[in-house]
Amino acid sequence: MTPDRKRAAPNPLIEQMAADLQPVRAIKFRDGAILVALTVMITVLGVEVFDGLWRGIMNGQASPFFIIGNGLLLILGVSSANSVLKMATPRVGNSHDGPKWAMAMAAVLPLAAFITLAGHDHGISALDDPYGLTCFLSGLIASILTAGALIYWLRKGAPVSPNIAGLHIGVASTALGSVAYGLACPIDGVVHLGLWHAAPVVVGAIIGRYALPPLLRW
Numbered sequence: 292m293t294p295d296r297k298r299a300a301p302n303p304l305i306e307q308m309a310a311d312l313q314p315v316r317a318i319k320f321r322d323g324a325i326l327v328a329l330t331v332m333i334t335v336l337g338v339e340v341f342d343g344l345w346r347g348i349m350n351g352q353a354s355p356f357f358i359i360g361n362g363l364l365l366i367l368g369v370s371s372a373n374s375v376l377k378m379a380t381p382r383v384g385n386s387h388d389g390p391k392w393a394m395a396m397a398a399v400l401p402l403a404a405f406i407t408l409a410g411h412d413h414g415i416s417a418l419d420d421p422y423g424l425t426c427f428l429s430g431l432i433a434s435i436l437t438a439g440a441l442i443y444w445l446r447k448g449a450p451v452s453p454n455i456a457g458l459h460i461g462v463a464s465t466a467l468g469s470v471a472y473g474l475a476c477p478i479d480g481v482v483h484l485g486l487w488h489a490a491p492v493v494v495g496a497i498i499g500r501y502a503l504p505p506l507l508r509w
Contacts, residue, residue: 434464
């Protein structure tokens with residue numbers, strides 16, 4: 292008969308590490324989508340309170356370009372936000388090509404604006420838009436809440452590429468913010484929408500790419 296093996300002595304280091312463990316709730320994509328949707332809804336309500344939404348949208352006064360322009364920005368914002376939410380739980384097969392195609396589609400807005408300016412009789416004077424700077428700054432301000440929600444969501448997860456994640460956060464939040472404030476803007480010209488409503492997305496992309504990665508590393 293073989294002698295009984297001696298029971299291994301407990302390792303205090305392992306016991307200490309095990310004692311510090313806390314249960315972690317799994318991150319669900321659905322919860323993140325609800326969070327982003329709520330922030331956008333709150334932002335739209337804020338626009339209604341401070342500036343008032345343009346009633347002409349429901350009365351059929353909006354031009355086709357107004358609908359197309361804001362629609363492209365909405366697609367870009369949703370696509371980029373979807374990518375950010377997925378980055379919180381990286382896995383094999385996750386693809387983030389959607390925002391690239393959405394960016395290419397949305398680039399039609401400033402391109403159309405520049406083409407229009409090039410053929411304008413008054414040239415650079417067409418840029419003299421008294422409401423342009425207001426729409427630009429308001430679009431950036433309207434993106435803050437959504438950006439904060441996306442940053443919070445990624446900090447709960449484990450993004451493997453903070454640079455790309457930051458870029459997508461900047462694009463998603465400013466695109467959705469520009470759409471939210473755009474609901475209060477009755478100006479539906481090609482140049483106005485293509486420049487002043489798309490410009491916040493460009494600024495958001497730069498800020499997101501270079502300023503946000505340190506906040507997302509884990």
